[in-house]
Amino acid sequence: MIDDTIAAIATPLGEGALAVIRLSGNDAFAIAGRCFRPIGSSSKIPSEATTHTLHYGNIIDAEERVVDEVLLAVMRAPRTFTREDTVEITCHGGMVASQAVLQTVLAAGARSALPGEFTRRAFLNGRIDLAQAEAVSDVIHARTDLALAAANEQLAGKLSQRIGQLRDDLMNVLAHLEAHIDFPDEDIVPDTQVQLIGRLESALDFIDQLLATANEGRILRRGIRAAIIGRPNAGKSSLLNQLLGHDRAIVTPTAGTTRDTIEETANIRGIPVVFIDTAGLREAADAIEAEGIRRSYDSMASAELILHVLDATE
Ligand SMILES: Nc1nc2c(ncn2[C@@H]2O[C@H](COP(=O)(O)OP(=O)(O)O)[C@@H](O)[C@H]2O)c(=O)[nH]1
Ligand SMILES: [Mg+2]
Numbered sequence: 001m002i003d004d005t006i007a008a009i010a011t012p013l014g015e016g017a018l019a020v021i022r023l024s025g026n027d028a029f030a031i032a033g034r035c036f037r038p039i040g041s042s043s044k045i046p047s048e049a050t051t052h053t054l055h056y057g058n059i060i061d062a063e064e065r066v067v068d069e070v071l072l073a074v075m076r077a078p079r080t081f082t083r084e085d086t087v088e089i090t091c092h093g094g095m096v097a098s099q100a101v102l103q104t105v106l107a108a109g110a111r112s113a114l115p116g117e118f119t120r121r122a123f124l125n126g127r128i129d130l131a132q133a134e135a136v137s138d139v140i141h142a143r144t145d146l147a148l149a150a151a152n153e154q155l156a157g158k159l160s161q162r163i164g165q166l167r168d169d170l171m172n173v174l175a176h177l178e179a180h181i182d183f184p185d186e187d188i189v190p191d192t193q194v195q196l197i198g199r200l201e202s203a204l205d206f207i208d209q210l211l212a213t214a215n216e217g218r219i220l221r222r223g224i225r226a227a228i229i230g231r232p233n234a235g236k237s238s239l240l241n242q243l244l245g246h247d248r249a250i251v252t253p254t255a256g257t258t259r260d261t262i263e264e265t266a267n268i269r270g271i272p273v274v275f276i277d278t279a280g281l282r283e284a285a286d287a288i289e290a291e292g293i294r295r296s297y298d299s300m301a302s303a304e305l306i307l308h309v310l311d312a313t314e
Contacts, residue, residue, distance in 0.1 A: 002084070002124065005031055006117055007110035009098050016093035021101050023087040023110055024118055029074070032087040034108040035059050036072055044074075046087055051076035059091065059101050067100050068092055082118055083125035131159045138221055146270025147220040154217075162210065169203050223265060223272030227299040230309035232256050232280040239309055240264070240277040249277050256285055259292040261299050276303065 005025025011018070023032055029046040038044055038057040049055060052075055059067040073088040080086040091101045106112060114120075116137070123133045131154055138151035153159075173196055228236045237249035237258050249262050262277040276299045279292030300306055 002121060005110045006113035006121075007031075007102060007105045008113035008118070009102050010088070010118075011093070011098070013095060013098075014093075015095070018090055019093040019098035019101075021089040021091060021098065021105060022113075022118065023089070023105060024080070024082040024084045024113075024121060025110070026085065027109060028085040028087045031105060031109045032072065032074075032089070035061070035067075035104045036070075036089075046072065046074045049074040051079065059089065059104055061104050062107060067104050068097050070101070078125075081127065082121040083127045084121060128155075129157075129160050131163065132157060135159075141221070143223065143265060143272040144220070144267045144270045147272065150217060150220050162206075166203060166206055166210075169199065169206075173199050173203075219271060223274045224305055225274045225276060225299075225303045226305040226307055227276045227278060227296075227303035228307045228309060229278055229296060229300055230280060231311070232282050234280065234309040234311050236280060236309045237262075237277050239307065240275055243275055255282075256280075256289050259288055261292070261295045273305075275307075 003026060005023060005027040007021060007023045010020045010022045032046045036045065036055075036057055037060050038055050040056060043055040043057050044050075044053075046055075053073070055072045055074065057070065057072065059070050061067055068091045071090045073090070075086040075088070077083055077085045089101060089105070091098055102112075119128075119133050119136050122128050122136075123130065128136070135151050135154035139148065139155060142148035142151050176196060228240055230236050232255035233253070237251045240249050240262065241247050241251065244264055244266055248264050250257055256279070258277055258279050261279070263274055264277075265272050265274050267273075278296035278299050279289060281293060281296060284290035284293050
């Protein structure tokens, strides 16, 4: 049983018009009630509010000083992401305002949430399964439309459904085998050996298909690492700049211009491709270039794709 109430800023830290502070747990309404003063007749304190309603008012600290002017959303369990009572406070954005609201809520009795803890509670309370919990992170970190679409499908339970189906099929085969072993003399007609083998083979096919899409999923999530290598002055940095569509790397006619490795992600037909521009392979002129060249070899070793640039005039 999870009995404490957690709170965190749900929006990225930085300057923005608004920020959202989320509270989840048994005491979410009591804690929010301690630091929220509704304004106007239609605004209520959280414990008296109807579920899924929005309330205008001020966040005030223990000395009754106004911390920020906010909108507060009340969502009652179990119709929430965590299946716990949840309050979302929309306050002013920026480093100071949102932190001040969070500190007030923590002082009123909430505990600072650990990274991923709201999703963890959603999982522990049976709102989502592990495949969907993973998908929540993929939606947040998606770098292309295609990656987002794949993550959304998984979040909607497509992968969970397929795994559930596979489990049912295998349990069925297992039940037949066990019935045959445990009650050989009874009048149970088990599947024939041929049928059982057929069903196991289709389960294997199904697993192979899932594994193939797992690889696609990994590529969509992490992107493909593509190292650009070749001799100094072959045009590696020029190629990187062309692929990115802007002048990311310095290009000069002097060999040995690129010393450190440069990584940039481009969206190529929906797949995030991480291009790595390298120092180029030759005898190093100095210790700095030697280190750059060593890193070029490291990049090659970790890349899924190597773009070898050659000077056509040589
Ligand atoms: N003629 C010609 N010059 C190029 C081409 N690509 C790059 N360069 C020039 O070659 C020089 C070295 O290019 P750079 O991209 O810095 O090569 P890197 O050392 O492999 O990164 C620069 O002066 C570029 O302008 C190309 O396709 N044709
Ligand atoms: Mg270069």
